[in-house]
Amino acid sequence: MTETTNAVLQVGDRMPALTLTDINGGEIQLSRYAGQKYIIYMWASW
């Protein structure tokens, strides 16, 4: 089963240390932004 989480993140919560897939392969770990501001923009081509 896909792991599910019922605790939906809210403003004021700490962003979890997720690892995403680079669109050209490899990994993007959110920990790379430690100590920096960042904006996650989520989009879809559909």
Place this chain on the structure above:
Amino acid sequence: MQLPVWQDFYVANQQNGTEVLAVAIDFQGAELPRPYVEQANPTYANAVDTENLLGLHFGFQAVPNAVFVDEAGIIQYAKFGGFDIRKPADRQLAEEFAGADQVLLTTTEQAAGGFNSDEARSHFNNGLLLFHNGNREQALTEWREGLAYEPENWIIRKQIWAIEHPERFYSGDVDFDWQREQIALNQ
């Protein structure tokens, strides 16, 4: 497309040290969104989320979304559905965040709400697992069952469309007229 405008924002705010991470939500893989990224040729990072990792953490039903995270890793702002860096109001919010010395902590803006029912979430997750295991038809069945619980859930609806009618999405421009016809037909 917002990707080129995010590049403009990124360059304009680099002196603030604000990073941009664009994440394509596409359960079919990186191949489909990649041409859009290549066309925009951004210098910020680009990821693809094929596992609905962000959807599970944030519970959104629609994109485009923006989440602002501060230096301490705290989520300062989130908008799910309808965030558009080309709109002056959204651009201003992003600029204020990038330029602020202090935190702004605003409320979450949820255009379409999260998954409202455990049933829809369960069917959606089952379908995602089936799809990644190659069981396309069974995945579509699960997603249709999930959609029956939440007809307004655009994450499920559009993913079904994209898999059943790829020609409407991936051969040139997205066919929004076709999408409006499908809505009118209640498909």
